Structures are given as structure tokens and as C-alpha cells.
Amino acid sequence: MITPQNIFRHELIGLHVMVVDSSHAGFIGIEGKVVDETKNTISIEQEDGTEKIVPKNIATFHFKLPSGKIVEIQGNVILARPEDRIKKKFKNFW
Amino acid sequence: MFYDFHVHGNGKLAKEAKRLGYHAICLVFHSNNYNQEILEIYRKVKKNGSVNSEYPSISIGVEILSKTTEDLKKNIKEIRKIADVLIVHGGNIKINRAACRDPRVDIIAHPYKNRTDCGINHVLAREAAKNEVAIEINMNNLLKSKLSIRSRVLSQYRQITKLQRKFKFPIIITTGAHSIYDLRTPKDIIVLSGSFGMAEKDAFDALYVTPRNIIERSKIREDVIVNGAKIIR
Numbered sequence: 001m002i003t004p005q006n007i008f009r010h011e012l013i014g015l016h017v018m019v020v021d022s023s024h025a026g027f028i029g030i031e032g033k034v035v036d037e038t039k040n041t042i043s044i045e046q047e048d049g050t051e052k053i054v055p056k057n058i059a060t061f062h063f064k065l066p067s068g069k070i071v072e073i074q075g076n077v078i079l080a081r082p083e084d085r086i087k088k089k090f091k092n093f094w
Numbered sequence: 095m096f097y098d099f100h101v102h103g104n105g106k107l108a109k110e111a112k113r114l115g116y117h118a119i120c121l122v123f124h125s126n127n128y129n130q131e132i133l134e135i136y137r138k139v140k141k142n143g144s145v146n147s148e149y150p151s152i153s154i155g156v157e158i159l160s161k162t163t164e165d166l167k168k169n170i171k172e173i174r175k176i177a178d179v180l181i182v183h184g185g186n187i188k189i190n191r192a193a194c195r196d197p198r199v200d201i202i203a204h205p206y207k208n209r210t211d212c213g214i215n216h217v218l219a220r221e222a223a224k225n226e227v228a229i230e231i232n233m234n235n236l237l238k239s240k241l242s243i244r245s246r247v248l249s250q251y252r253q254i255t256k257l258q259r260k261f262k263f264p265i266i267i268t269t270g271a272h273s274i275y276d277l278r279t280p281k282d283i284i285v286l287s288g289s290f291g292m293a294e295k296d297a298f299d300a301l302y303v304t305p306r307n308i309i310e311r312s313k314i315r316e317d318v319i320v321n322g323a324k325i326i327r
Contacts, residue, residue, distance in 0.1 A: 004325045062326065074322035090320040094197050 004071045007063060008078050009086050012037055017044060020072070021060035030054060039081045096280040097305035099155065099179060100203060100232060100268035105139045110274040112150040115281075118305070120179050122155040125169055133176065153309065155179035157203060163192040174198050178312050181230075184213055194221040197321065200308045201266060204232045205254075210246065212253035219261035226311070228304050229254060229263060233283060234270030251290035258296070264307065267300040 002010045018031040030052050036043035042061070044052050056075035063071050080088050099120040101107055111119045121139065123132055133154075140152045156177040160166035166182065166189060174180055182193040184205035190213050193199045202222075205213030214222070214229060222229060231254060236247050258265045267287060271277045278286075280301055287297040318324045 004319055004323075008320065008323055070326040071319070072324050072326050077320065077322040091197070094315065094318045094321050 002065055003067075004065065004069055007065065007071050008073060008090065009088070011082065012042065012063070012078070013082075016064040017042070018062045018064075019044075019054055019059050020062050022054075023058045027052075027054050027059055037082050039084075040079065095306075096301045098269055098271075098277075098301075099153075099201065099266060099305050099308070100181065100230065100270045101277075102270075102272050103274075104135075105142060105149070107271060107274055107277070108139065108149050108152055110277055111271075112148060114277055114279045116150050118151040118153065118309075120153040120155040120305075122157050122179075122181060124183075125156055125158045125160075125173060128156065128173075153178040155181055157181040157183050159183045160189060161186070163188055166192050167196075170196060170198050179308060183207075184230075185209060187213065190214065191218055191221075194218045194227050195225065197225040197227070199225075199227050200312070201228045201230050203230045204235060204270075205229060206247070206250040207235070209250075212250040212257075214254060214257055216257065216261070219257045219263055222263040223261050226264060226307070228266040228308065229258070231265065231267045231287075231300070232270040233267065233278060233286065234272075234276055236286075237276070237278075248290050251292075255290055255292045255296075264304045265296070265300045266304045266308075267297065 012034045015034050017034050019027050019029065022028050030044055032044045032046040034042055035045045035051065041053050041055055044054060046052060056079050059075045061073050063073060078085060095117040096115060097118045098111055098116050100122055101119050102122055108119055121136055136154050140154060142149055154177055156173045158166060158169045158173060160169055179200050180198065181201045181203050182189065182199050184190050184202040185207035190202060190205045193202045231251055236244065239247055267283055269277050283301065284294060284297040
């Protein structure tokens with residue numbers, strides 16, 4: 001089950017996402033459903049049906065989980081191929 | 095609004111700090127003295143502080159005294175849950191290094207203690223800046239020393255200030271008071287910090303911005319999952 005503790009290792013496709021911060025102002029505010037993911041980008045399908053490709057390393061995302069919780073993730077944390085993220089090591093203390 | 099984050103004492107000392115112009119203080123006890131009884135006394139003082147206008151706002155800090163890095167890691171894991179501010183007793187170069195590399199540590203207290211150098215080098219300075227670990231300048235060491243020892247302490251402060259200008263790690267100035275006579279007003283400390291080459295703005299940041307950041311960081315700590323990911327709601 002997807003939880004805030006395992007979201008950065010989990011499959012992101014299908015989740016609702018919003019870009020809240022980016023070094024490129026044009027990306028801020030893009031909102032919709034994740035439909036595809038590569039090592040460096042996330043494809044977001046907006047409500048009007050258009051698809052936007054957002055680079056991960058310059059953006060901060062708000063992912064909405066099925067439980068209703070919202071998790072803020074900086075793009076560089078999920079900067080890896082989806083199948084490789086499960087192997088990636090994260091510092092679990094802060 | 096000024097903060098003093100290294101005060102060993104009781105309610106009387108907190109009252110005096112408020113009179114001298116501190117907005118908030120951190121009452122610190124040592125990790126080897128830690129027991130439930132002491133913690134209860136500190137919590138009582140903290141509660142008084144929140145309702146009584148004679149007291150400043152009070153945080154509880156624990157100073158970890160460890161001889162080995164393994165012991166330090168174990169203590170940090172245990173004490174991080176109970177303390178608002180986590181301070182590591184510096185001086186040993188291995189302890190300084192381990193503390194600089196751990197983002198759970200808030201402050202390294204007097205890293206220069208019992209040393210001829212300042213206990214921080216360019217590698218540790220970079221690590222401290224990355225992990226936002228504040229390096230403490232404890233005025234008690236300066237005020238309670240004499241002659242050659244005082245000149246050595248001043249030179250160590252000067253080295254820390256020089257490294258801070260280059261690597262931009264957070265720096266914090268505290269009084270390290272054990273009694274009301276050890277306390278100094280924020281204005282005195284800012285002026286005194288000029289003696290080891292610290293600019294007035296940097297001294298102000300060390301008394302206000304760094305402690306405020308530590309408090310803010312400790313508030314959101316529970317919501318952070320890993321570095322760069324946190325729960326919003």
C-alpha cells in the first residue's frame with residue numbers, strides 16, 4: 001500500500017500531482033494525473049486533456065495519496081528510473 | 095528578539111535572562127544526568143514560561159556527552175525524541191566530525207574545548223553547512239579565562255569566524271551561563287564579538303536568525319520523511 005513513508009520508492013503513475021515550485025515559473029501550477037515517468041521527467045495529464053512533461057530536478061511536487069494525505073517531494077529525491085528507485089538509498093533521518 | 099541557547103540553570107536564571115532582553119532561552123541538561131525527575135522539573139519551568147510574562151519562552155535542550163562515535167549515534171537516536179534542541183559536547187575531533195555529519199544534531203557546543211586549534215577545519219565546515227549544524231561560540235570560555243588561555247580562546251573564535259565567512263555554516267553565540275552572573279545582555283555580546291573579527295550583522299544573525307531556524311526546524315521535524323520529502327497534511 002502506498003504511504004508517505006514509501007512514496008518515493010513507489011509507482012507514481014495514477015497519482016494526482018501539482019507542481020508547487022520550480023526554477024522555471026511556467027511549470028508552477030501544473031496539476032493533474034501522472035500518466036508517465038522517465039528518469040528525469042514526469043508526464044502530467046491536465047483536466048483539459050493536454051499532457052505536460054515536467055523535469056524532476058528543478059521542480060517540487062505535491063502528491064495526493066489515495067488516503068487523502070498530501071506529500072511534498074523535491075524532484076531530486078525521485079530522480080531515478082522508476083524501477084531503480086526501489087534500490088536507491090535514502091537518509092532516513094533529518 | 096534575541097535567543098540564548100546554552101543556559102544551565104533554573105527558573106531564576108530564566109527570569110534574569112528575560113530582564114536582560116532575551117526573548118527565548120534554552121535550558122540545557124547533560125545526557126549523563128538525564129532522568130525523568132529532571133525532565134519533569136524542566137517541563138514545569140517551561141510551562142511557567144508559557145503562561146507567565148516574567149519568563150522568556152523556554153525550550154528544553156540536552157547536551158550529549160559521548161566519548162566514542164558509536165555511543166554518540168546511539169544517544170542522538172534516543173534523545174532526539176525528547177529534546178527540543180540537541181547539543182553535542184564538542185572538543186574531540188572524532189566527535190566533532192560525527193556531529194557535523196549528522197543532520198539530527200542542532201548545535202556543536204565549544205568544538206575548540208581543550209584544543210589548540212578551533213576543532214573545525216574546511217572539511218567539517220562544509221559538512222556543517224550541508225547538514226545545517228550550528229557551531230557554537232560560548233562566551234563563558236572567554237569571560238572565565240585569563241592571560242594566555244584567553245588569547246588562545248580568542249584566536250580559536252577568530253578561526254571559526256574566518257571559516258564561517260567562507261563556508262557559510264550557521265554559527266550561534268551563547269553565554270553558557272551557570273549562574274545569573276554569567277549572563278550578558280545581547281548588546282554586550284554583539285560588541286564583544288567585534289574583538290574576534292565578527293561583523294555586527296553576523297553577530298546579530300548568531301543571536302537571532304540561527305536559533306530561530308533551529309526552533310522552526312525542530313517544529314517540522316516530525317513531518318519530514320527523508321531529506322526533501324515531507325507530509326503537508
